[in-house]
Amino acid sequence: MTEQPSRQTYAFAFAMITSLFFMWGFVHNLDPILIPHLRRSFSLSVLQSALVDSAVFIAYFVMALPAGVLIRKAGYKRAMIFGLLLFAIGALLFIPAADTQKYAFFLGALFIIACGLTVLETAANPYISLLGRPDRAVQRLNLAQSFNGLAATLAPIVGARLILVEGASDAQLQAMTDSVRQATLAAEAASVKGPYLAVALVIMVIAVIFWFLKLPAVGAGQGDGQQRATVPTGTALARALARPGIRRAVIAQFFYVGAQVCVFSFFILYASRAAGLSQIAAADYLGWGCGLAFVIGRFAGTYLMKYIASARLLLAYAAICTVLSAVAMFAGGMASLAAVIGIAFFMSIMFPTIFALGIHGAGADTEMGSSLIIMSIVGGAVVPLLFGYISDATGNLQYGYAAPLFCFAVIAWFARAAAQEQGAQAAIPSSGALHHV
Template sequence: MNHNQPEIITADEKPSGKSYLLPFILVISLFFLWGMAHNLDSILIPHLKKACNLNNRQSTLIDTSVFFAYFLMAIPAGMILKRFGYKASMITGLLVFASGAFLFVPAANSLSYITFLIALFIIGCGLTILETSANPYAAVLGDPAKATSRLNLAASFNGLAAMIAPLVGSLFILSGKSHTKEQLTAMTETTRSAYFLEEASSVKMPYIILGLVLVTIAVIFYFSRLPEIKTQSIDGEAKGSFFGALRHKHLRWAVVAQFFYVGAQVCVTSFFIRMAQQGGGFDEKTAAYYLAIYGFLFTAGRFAGTALMQFICSHKLLAIYAAISVLLCCVAIFGQGSYVVYALGAIGFFMSIMFPTIFGLGIEGIGDDTKPGSSWLIMSIVGGAILPYGMGTLIDMYGDNIQIGYSIPLVCFLIILFFGVKGYKIAHK
């Protein structure tokens, strides 16, 4: 038997849970890997801000490069998924992701911020293909009634990466060195260039290792026999159209909610280290450890949320968590001292369930439109490209005041609250 030949299973068949175990474990590894990529961005923003001598707005182009790729690649990723299936899509995503990681080497060697941005855009393209295929695959890989819980369980390992990535960044990327503009100006050109190059070069080894891991996982996927689950209509042929999927009102609201959720999450993490330095008075490496604590709380929130969903409807839990996040944003904006940083850490706990829950609620009951609907939800990740840029601009406008920037995530959580209260409802014809 050819082990590369996928097993075709329709959505109404119910194979044993054991047959889904290995595929689900492999999918979980993808959630962890793209979690590493996203959470290393939170390290790259303050790090490349130093290495490339950037302002806040320029530094957020790191987020823009990654998340704008989601917008541009969502339709092609959906087409790849529809044409070649889940397994081929996931392998393609891994290899594109790896190529972007390897491009960090010439970017660091040439100290070229543009090359870094191109590398991050390529990584974003790979992540888009991965998420377009892995999210719905995790959702349909088992009992439909437990799709949202399954997504939250898989996404818990994405949260695990939120804890590990800052530790990796603190140990291998961040130097702990920081110079004011006056100190940089006082340096000789040779000394200043050597400092910038040293800062940039520290990213090379972590991203080389990440690229090698991605290639290895792609090879494992290639030689694994994964079930290719098909959604079928009455006549037995899989259907669904990209724009037709938007006839589902709750999917439209899910796309809006996901746009603002991703924007909020990226805003919170992108400026976390700067907030910890400015608001809490911590040095760079200590700030990174607090970001790791944020990641721990994010991970704990995923597991706790998965457990709570056994007793509380997912939309109700989403609304409760969004309301608490609004209050915590108020503390971050108007508070003083290190507890402002603690409020941001707590936001990590309450944000944790939002992406998979919005995703699960958005594709609930849309049948043949699940794959194109997933593409829309992945496209909405472009919020991570737009809102942090706005936040960086706002911070620069107010004289590098990081706290005022957190008014943007506050508005985002209000919109998510609306989705959890009303927008999630399926319109019955």
């Protein structure tokens, strides 16, 4: 007879998985610091600087399905360890990237980091959803993702002071000879080495802990990979796609991640243009403003889901974000920053809520459904390019917020359909648990 894991075992497993949410949130939220840093080093346009996001989020499209196959064959634990190793390797590659001063090398290192994050997110999101009572899945995932929001607060504040060094002004750079200018920019580029080396070392320590950690088996998945998937991958993929909830979640997550990346990645440029802030001041607003609003929104949303059906709350938040995006397009000064910070608060629950609603009741299709939803994170590579194109074409960065506005309208469509399903389930006593999350 198999021994039932204790409450302490579940609590420690939850804590360790939650540490992964914090770490990938931290490294993701260094990207808004990298964008102005690399834009200066390589004299990039807004559209060209958006390739930082493209390198990251294309990895989700490439790696999500292989990650799902890995989880089915090797289990959640081995998949997470593999993801952590890729994460660490990519972070270490920032050192030679800075030494060679090649933009393509930076993009390659970001791509490898993102491949590791894809595996981690494909495994950790469903694992947290399944680690406990099914009727608390959305609430539990929002709680874990709240630590992702905490990272969104800390990363810009810490990263700005370590990466955005006070170097020569643009005028001073123009007055330099080519060799001196190149040496100056190379010295500035080297500021990324320390932060990413520290990240790599922390990730390697976490990987060692996971190697010795015994994760409880959950749901239809495999805690340590003792069971092996027998259904062919193609069949499992087709079966997952046949579920309307998963299909809608794939679409909604594509546009949500695209909107989130636009809001965070372009915030420093946006604050500089719309409110006339310096880069350091803008980074502080990104951390203490958007980041803090994001994490408070996650905790507040998790609490509100005790009383409000998750899909209805998502619908209300999506509608508010649509209105605030319009304000961000046309307001000026601090009003424009207030609108963007408001978007950060109200979009905070969207990723975990869309994810949990999408795989709710998926059973044996959970792993492949999770892969498809993670795969749709490629929206973070596509939508920022639209943001950058609109900004460059109109000559006004604020007009780029037309892209997030459309994204939030799509999320409202998803939430309305999910709310109708939750309402139908609530009318049936035996299947209304999710309504009371």
